[in-house]
Amino acid sequence: MKLKLLGAAGMALFLAACSDHANKNVNTGAATQQVGPAPGSEADLVATAGDRVLFALNQNTLSSDAKATLDKQAAWLAKYPQVHVQIAGNCDDRGTEEYNIALGERRANAAHDYLVAKGVDASRITTISYGKDRPTAVGDDEASWAQNRNAITAVQ
Amino acid sequence: MTSSVKPLIPDDDADRLAAAFGRRGFMGAGVAGGLMATPLFAAGAAHAQAGDAEITVDQARTAPIPIVLPSLGSGVAQQITDVISADLANCGLFRPISASMPQGTPDFGSYKSMGARAAVTGKVMDQGGSLRVEFRLWDVVTGKQIQGTAYTAAAQDWRRIAHVIADVIYGRLLGEQGYFNSRIAYIARSGPRAHQTTRLAIMDQDGADSRYLTNGQWLTLTPRFNPANSELAFMSYANYRPRVYLFNLNTGQQRLLGDFSGISFAPRFSPDGRSVVLSVTRGGGSDIYTVDLATMARRQITSSGAIDTSPSYSPDGSQIVFNSDRGGSPQLYIMSAAGGDAKRISYGHGYYGSPVWSPRGDLIAFSRIANGSFSLGVMAPDGTGERILTQGFTVESPTFCPNGRVLAFCRQSSAGSNGAGFATGISTIDITGFHERALPAGSASDPTWSPLNK
Numbered sequence: 001m002k003l004k005l006l007g008a009a010g011m012a013l014f015l016a017a018c019s020d021h022a023n024k025n026v027n028t029g030a031a032t033q034q035v036g037p038a039p040g041s042e043a044d045l046v047a048t049a050g051d052r053v054l055f056a057l058n059q060n061t062l063s064s065d066a067k068a069t070l071d072k073q074a075a076w077l078a079k080y081p082q083v084h085v086q087i088a089g090n091c092d093d094r095g096t097e098e099y100n101i102a103l104g105e106r107r108a109n110a111a112h113d114y115l116v117a118k119g120v121d122a123s124r125i126t127t128i129s130y131g132k133d134r135p136t137a138v139g140d141d142e143a144s145w146a147q148n149r150n151a152i153t154a155v156q
Numbered sequence: 157m158t159s160s161v162k163p164l165i166p167d168d169d170a171d172r173l174a175a176a177f178g179r180r181g182f183m184g185a186g187v188a189g190g191l192m193a194t195p196l197f198a199a200g201a202a203h204a205q206a207g208d209a210e211i212t213v214d215q216a217r218t219a220p221i222p223i224v225l226p227s228l229g230s231g232v233a234q235q236i237t238d239v240i241s242a243d244l245a246n247c248g249l250f251r252p253i254s255a256s257m258p259q260g261t262p263d264f265g266s267y268k269s270m271g272a273r274a275a276v277t278g279k280v281m282d283q284g285g286s287l288r289v290e291f292r293l294w295d296v297v298t299g300k301q302i303q304g305t306a307y308t309a310a311a312q313d314w315r316r317i318a319h320v321i322a323d324v325i326y327g328r329l330l331g332e333q334g335y336f337n338s339r340i341a342y343i344a345r346s347g348p349r350a351h352q353t354t355r356l357a358i359m360d361q362d363g364a365d366s367r368y369l370t371n372g373q374w375l376t377l378t379p380r381f382n383p384a385n386s387e388l389a390f391m392s393y394a395n396y397r398p399r400v401y402l403f404n405l406n407t408g409q410q411r412l413l414g415d416f417s418g419i420s421f422a423p424r425f426s427p428d429g430r431s432v433v434l435s436v437t438r439g440g441g442s443d444i445y446t447v448d449l450a451t452m453a454r455r456q457i458t459s460s461g462a463i464d465t466s467p468s469y470s471p472d473g474s475q476i477v478f479n480s481d482r483g484g485s486p487q488l489y490i491m492s493a494a495g496g497d498a499k500r501i502s503y504g505h506g507y508y509g510s511p512v513w514s515p516r517g518d519l520i521a522f523s524r525i526a527n528g529s530f531s532l533g534v535m536a537p538d539g540t541g542e543r544i545l546t547q548g549f550t551v552e553s554p555t556f557c558p559n560g561r562v563l564a565f566c567r568q569s570s571a572g573s574n575g576a577g578f579a580t581g582i583s584t585i586d587i588t589g590f591h592e593r594a595l596p597a598g599s600a601s602d603p604t605w606s607p608l609n610k
């Protein structure tokens with residue numbers, strides 16, 4: 001279970017490393033062809049910034065990791081000013097259905113407010129909450145719950 | 157305001173539903189609900205006066221009442237017998253005893269020797285499209301007829317006749333109104349756990365006659381019955397805008413409830429059915445509002461900045477119990493129905509949620525979450541006398557039956573790492589904590605118990 005969590009985090013680091021590496025490529029002057037996701041697309045957001053931030057149990061506090069991801073999202077959104085996003089807040093299933101709808105919205109709102117503070121126009125961001133009804137990880141263990149306490153940014 | 161809302165179900169479905177529910181009335185013009193009930197006077201036996209029942213519910217809880225229930229006949233008559241028997245046995249308060257139908261007055265001596273307290277006699281007559289069910293309830297000890305009634309209804313409503321008879325038996329022997337002639341609306345669930353298809357659905361309280369009310373296109377949650385009529389409030393993510401809607405079961409009509417900028421959710425009707433209390437997200441919290449159904453006028457009654465949700469009225473409409481994390485963690489609070497100061501009532505270990513006030517007024521049912529697992533319990537409205545009724549990985553969304561003696565709730569099991577083993581269903585439990593049983597509703601959640609069928 002811990003391994004799975006590390007695996008997910010490791011994948012995020014790997015993706016981040018890849019994009020860093022790509023950015024540092026020396027320009028040889030050769031004609032380049034676009035590879036990877038279309039600029040401004042959801043896949044591009046995932047690859048460039050990461051589409052989600054995770055939260056601690058019953059919390060909506062943004063961790064330093066979460067802020068780092070949102071900083072990258074803000075930079076990415078600045079690069080594609082025509083893109084609108086929806087942030088979906090989610091919860092693990094250790095709360096009641098109704099409380100979790102509000103808690104998910106609170107998480108989405110935390111991400112929303114951070115992006116706005118970083119200069120993203122509020123009119124470009126909507127929020128929604130799925131409570132505990134759209135789990136990313138379908139298991140019922142600590143590692144799954146950690147994945148499911150999130151705010152996921154999706155290109156509209 | 158509602159014209160821009162895309163219908164949750166296609167019009168032809170709505171028409172079909174309206175037709176399906178419209179015919180639920182019994183035959184017999186001028187009689188409430190169409191059920192024609194005529195008295196059958198005792199033949200050759202003393203007629204007991206309607207009075208207080210001799211047996212209390214608490215006595216029946218420890219020793220279910222033995223009642224002789226002979227088959228009313230073959231075919232639909234046997235089916236009616238089976239439904240009556242299942243109602244009585246499943247509530248945990250009766251022990252139906254099979255027997256052959258006596259000719260004339262029952263042999264009370266032999267019934268007494270079997271330990272029976274009460275006995276049923278009767279017959280079913282097919283009157284070409286309608287059924288006439290003659291039913292007599294006898295006190296075995298005194299040999300008196302407690303009740304005799306002939307019910308006439310459309311043949312297709314045979315289940316409902318059976319539930320009405322079971323309610324009469326319950327009411328006459330226990331001195332409390334029964335709840336068998338009622339329904340439960342719920343959310344039917346299917347598909348992979350990460351993205352379940354959810355449909356608003358309804359069934360009889362015993363799980364029979366289930367049907368879908370929405371097509372599953374949108375995430376749909378938390379149906380709530382209007383205690384005064386055949387109307388549901390529920391939450392739908394239609395057009396990716398999660399909001400509360402109303403659905404009229406008689407007409408199939410649906411409408412948006414209010415037009416809030418945030419997510420509106422957690423609806424519950426006032427006891428008179430004229431307004432709905434719900435919560436609406438704002439910033440990082442949610443506020444509680446009431447909406448008058450006649451005028452759609454809304455009134456904000458909390459503004460703590462925290463999450464205030466899951467409001468539920470006391471049966472006299474004067475108070476509201478709700479869930480709030482204004483003190484740092486989700487707990488239960490009580491306030492006046494007009495808002496104002498709220499008093500915390502939950503102080504046990506863990507978090508609390510999904511409170512619902514009993515129609516009897518004396519209890520509040522809730523979920524409690526501690527150490528990663530759920531409990532379902534009840535407490536007095538002042539927070540005293542907390543009792544846990546049942547526990548599990550997830551036990552939540554309690555809803556009281558019309559007389560407040562039984563709770564239906566959602567029970568879910570935990571899933572393995574690939575989602576295997578996850579199951580969600582609806583169970584019922586007596587408020588004493590005895591007699592938990594799963595309803596045959598399939599994969600389901602979010603039960604809400606109807607008032608007694610009219």
